[in-house]
Amino acid sequence: xxxxxxxxxxxxxxxxxxxxxxxxxxxxxxxxxxxxxxxxxxxxxxxxxxxxxxxxxxxxxxxxxxxxxxxxxxxxxxxxxxxxxxxxxxxxxxxxxxxxxxxxxxxxxxxxxxxxxxxxxxxxxxxxxxxxxxxxxxxxxxxxxxxxxxxxxxxxxxx
Amino acid sequence: xxxxxxxxxxxxxxxxxxxxxxxxxxxxxxxxxxxxxxxxxxxxxxxxxxxxxxxxxxxxxxxxxxxxxxxxxxxxxxxxxxxxxxxxxxxxxxxxxxxxxxxxxxxxxxxxxxxxxxxxxxxxxxxxxxxxxxxxxxxxxxxxxxxxxxxxxxxxxxxxxxxxxxxxxxxxxxxxxxxxxxxxxxxxxxxxxxxxxxxxxxxxxxxxxxxxxxxxxxxxxxxxxxxxxxxxxxxxxxxxxxxxxxxxxxxxxxxxxxxxxxxxxxxxxxxxxxxxxxxxxxxxxxxxxxx
Numbered sequence: 001x002x003x004x005x006x007x008x009x010x011x012x013x014x015x016x017x018x019x020x021x022x023x024x025x026x027x028x029x030x031x032x033x034x035x036x037x038x039x040x041x042x043x044x045x046x047x048x049x050x051x052x053x054x055x056x057x058x059x060x061x062x063x064x065x066x067x068x069x070x071x072x073x074x075x076x077x078x079x080x081x082x083x084x085x086x087x088x089x090x091x092x093x094x095x096x097x098x099x100x101x102x103x104x105x106x107x108x109x110x111x112x113x114x115x116x117x118x119x120x121x122x123x124x125x126x127x128x129x130x131x132x133x134x135x136x137x138x139x140x141x142x143x144x145x146x147x148x149x150x151x152x153x154x155x156x157x158x159x
Numbered sequence: 160x161x162x163x164x165x166x167x168x169x170x171x172x173x174x175x176x177x178x179x180x181x182x183x184x185x186x187x188x189x190x191x192x193x194x195x196x197x198x199x200x201x202x203x204x205x206x207x208x209x210x211x212x213x214x215x216x217x218x219x220x221x222x223x224x225x226x227x228x229x230x231x232x233x234x235x236x237x238x239x240x241x242x243x244x245x246x247x248x249x250x251x252x253x254x255x256x257x258x259x260x261x262x263x264x265x266x267x268x269x270x271x272x273x274x275x276x277x278x279x280x281x282x283x284x285x286x287x288x289x290x291x292x293x294x295x296x297x298x299x300x301x302x303x304x305x306x307x308x309x310x311x312x313x314x315x316x317x318x319x320x321x322x323x324x325x326x327x328x329x330x331x332x333x334x335x336x337x338x339x340x341x342x343x344x345x346x347x348x349x350x351x352x353x354x355x356x357x358x359x360x361x362x363x364x365x366x367x368x369x370x371x372x373x374x375x376x377x378x379x380x381x382x383x384x385x386x387x388x389x390x391x392x393x394x395x396x397x398x399x400x401x402x403x404x405x406x407x408x409x410x411x412x413x414x415x416x417x418x419x420x421x422x423x424x425x426x427x428x429x430x431x432x433x434x435x436x437x438x439x440x441x442x443x444x445x446x447x448x449x450x
Contacts, residue, residue, distance in 0.1 A: 021209060086318070
């Protein structure tokens with residue numbers, strides 16, 4: 001993972017982790033996009049030989065520690081979402097950016113639902129529609145993150 | 160390396176492997192609670208990340224605290240002076256009342272309540288997971304924080320310490336769905352349990368009979384029965400009492416007194432009352448005499 005400027009991948013993932021825990025006002029907080037998921041999806045599409053399900057699982061695990069949830073919940077959901085990307089990366093690559101954004105939306109919704117189901121299984125939380133608000137921001141954010149990370153990848157010649 | 164020809168384990172195998180890992184982790188963490196010490200270490204490992212994530216907000220507050228006009232500062236100072244005078248007057252009264260209380264308690268030969276040690280803490284970041292209500296504070300094991308320690312702000316009870324790291328720790332708020340706190344109504348001493356509802360402005364009181372004397376606006380204070388929270392701190396105020404006879408129990412909601420969505424500074428209470436508490440003199444002498 002660290003050959004050919006691979007540490008840049010790690011750096012972007014760390015920034016994504018930080019973005020997903022920075023304190024925000026309560027009203028904006030509900031719309032916080034899934035930074036880690038977006039960045040992981042990009043690297044999985046671009047360099048599937050470097051970033052894979054295990055990377056996703058480790059990132060999810062760190063997210064679990066950072067968010068204080070039961071260990072393994074976010075890890076499991078993240079691994080499931082990234083699995084879909086890894087299996088279909090050649091198809092998803094050929095879509096236009098907006099079509100990709102919709103796919104990311106579905107992945108993000110799946111991620112949140114898996115997290116909710118696991119939490120529901122562990123403790124009796126109730127479903128509120130605002131648990132799915134991040135899906136909207138994630139869809140909007142994807143094209144920008146895609147362009148930015150592609151520029152980063154080309155600039156540092158990460159291969 | 161050509162990504163068309165996959166090498167190594169296939170994605171499906173990897174997925175099954177990590178899913179097994181997740182299930183094992185969830186089981187051991189949730190059902191067996193066997194990761195408590197490991198969690199402390201993990202918490203300390205990621206705390207640099209949390210301090211870094213908190214840096215922009217810290218900078219903004221620093222800026223907003225430094226860029227104030229003289230007029231504002233003077234007004235604030237004036238307010239603080241007035242408050243100080245006011246509190247001093249209350250402290251004078253409090254000392255007399257405390258002495259009297261200690262004397263009365265020793266007459267009743269019940270243990271005198273000692274001073275509770277307090278520690279100041281600042282909020283580090285708010286948890287963004289919508290399923291659990293937690294905040295992170297900038298005190299850890301090196302400051303003597305321990306698990307289950309009660310936390311309050313200037314208005315009332317906020318929650319208790321959940322995980323302790325080396326330099327930061329996690330507070331479980333009273334509004335979390337897995338939290339419950341024994342309370343009593345200040346007006347008449349009726350005991351209730353306040354469970355978190357997962358909504359920041361609501362606590363639920365289950366299993367209260369219709370005949371119970373609860374009114375809207377009643378202040379609920381900690382009863383000290385669970386042994387976790389010291390007695391007498393305000394927790395919440397009753398906002399809704401519905402006695403629908405078709406239901407088995409009354410529906411009672413209350414709103415936390417502490418400003419849980421606007422936390423910044425908090426106090427941690429240490430429970431070494433037992434060390435300070437003076438045992439009733441007569442019974443201890445009797446015990447010595449017998450042995």
